[in-house]
Amino acid sequence: MxxxxxxxxxxxxxxxxxxxxxxxxxxxxxxxxxxxxxxxxxxxxxxxxxxxxxxxxxxxxxxxxxxxxxxxxxxxxxxxxxxxxxxxxxxxxxxxxxxxxxxxxxxxxxxxxxxxxxxxxxxxxxxxxxxxxxxxxxxxxxxxxxxxxxxxxxxxxxxxxxxxxxxASVARAWDGSGNRDTAVWAARFHTDKNPALFLAALRGQDFAGRMHGVGSLEQVVRADAPTNVDVAGWTSPDALWQDAFAYVGTSHREAFGRSALEAAMAGVPVVISDSFGVADMLVTDDDFLQRFVLPNGDLDRWRQALADLHDDESLRRRYSEHLVANAQMLxxxxxxxxxxxxxxxxx
Structure with a gap:
């Protein structure tokens, strides 16, 4: 056929x-x-x-x-x-x-x-x-x-x-150990991807953020970005996770969530909105689900989730293992x- x-x-x-x-x-x-x-x-x-x-x-x-x-x-x-x-x-x-x-x-x-x-x-x-x-x-x-x-x-x-x-399978690149200082956002700069939430979640934190993508809101995002966020524009997929301690997916709606799945396969912890279609397939542990699959409207929980992952190596390692195991089925x-x-x- x-x-x-x-x-x-x-x-x-x-x-x-x-x-x-x-x-x-x-x-x-x-x-x-x-x-x-x-x-x-x-x-x-x-x-x-x-x-x-x-x-x-x-x-x-x-x-x-x-x-x-x-x-x-x-x-x-x-x-x-x-x-x-x-x-x-x-x-x-x-x-x-x-x-x-x-x-x-x-x-x-x-x-x-x-x-x-x-x-x-x-x-x-x-x-x-x-x-x-x-x-x-x-x-x-x-x-x-x-x-x-x-x-x-x-x-x-x-x-x-x-x-x-x-x-396509992504090779695991990290197990959560050691020190990394960058939270990564990767999507179109568009209203439905909610880049403003990433900026708010990073503002005043003692780690950095980096944003990859193109779109109609790019100049608005550049103007609003705090000093610890680099609006880096488009990049190749193999460069996304090189120094990331977390992938952050802030979309108001995300039918699947390719970037979240790629990050998970690579061993990078994900903090994503509960609108991601892939969320309940990637995050199946109740504690991780409560801490890292979040409603868009609760900024304090986003800020706390990122701070916890940045500061707690044991948490990163356990969450990374959980994500990699689930991602291999997708x-x-x-x-x-x-x-x-x-x-x-x-x-």
Missing amino acids: KVTFVAAPLTARSGVYRSGRELVAAGREQGHEWSLVLGVSQHAHGSAPVDDPEWIHEFAAEPSGPAGIIALRRTLLGIRSIVDADIVVSLIPQTDMVLALTRKRWVAFVRGLPWPAAGESSAVKRLIWKTLEAAAFRRAEEVWATTTILRADMGHGSSTKIVPAGI TIEASAAAVAERLRAIT
Whole structure:
């Protein structure tokens, strides 16, 4: 069975860009005839690998809202791997809307809330996107979500299937021992990622913070950052955790939480909001859950969690062991196997 995974347009070479490549590569390693199509903005940092295999087709695609759907449809239907596919798996909402206008068999693999959350855009824009996406879902063979939290946020029931996400295994780089002095935040500088909470949690602490990412709020964050926080911008994934004693995930909503999982695999303790879909899979000990999976509105608990991890080596070591053990069950290989099983059920 020929399956093509599609994500277009993307504004960054992170998140879905990386996980899509990893998922399809893992599926091919398992013997599946899978391909990947990526449409990426010319303004995205980085570039496609020069040695991309033939099963990846990457092209330039710019976000253009609902008006761009028809033009994107023409482009996608001109790509051979999509034309030849027995079924197409969409990885982002705009691709859902395009595929809903074709005769292809397709699945919506939802990896983040597919419309703006309340307060993130005007009520009119939110209604338009939610209406368009709901209409697209009705044309799909199936709708998948990566976590139960995401499915609940979408307002969907059991007809939306849970197909867990995963990431390529990251080598453990730390066991919590020794002294490190940097808490790391890595996400888009955007309202839903809540960078202001990180700044508030670091202000006045006797350790440093570092923020990695790009986005519309970057200049605001730079202006508001206390002296112990370095707004370092985008960096490569292998450089994120080099001197980190903790990863801090402050999002108001996070359907999965790739950075949290990467940090956990590397042995870096995580302090994350209770909106992370991956939270209850990574943190399964009640004490750790109470101390390090936190509501966004309780600043004192965020500050205390970071101070405790910075100051207590024994705590760091125990929490690191717990996270590494749980993270090993959330690999991209396991996700690819779950995707293949679901595809067999509908074809």
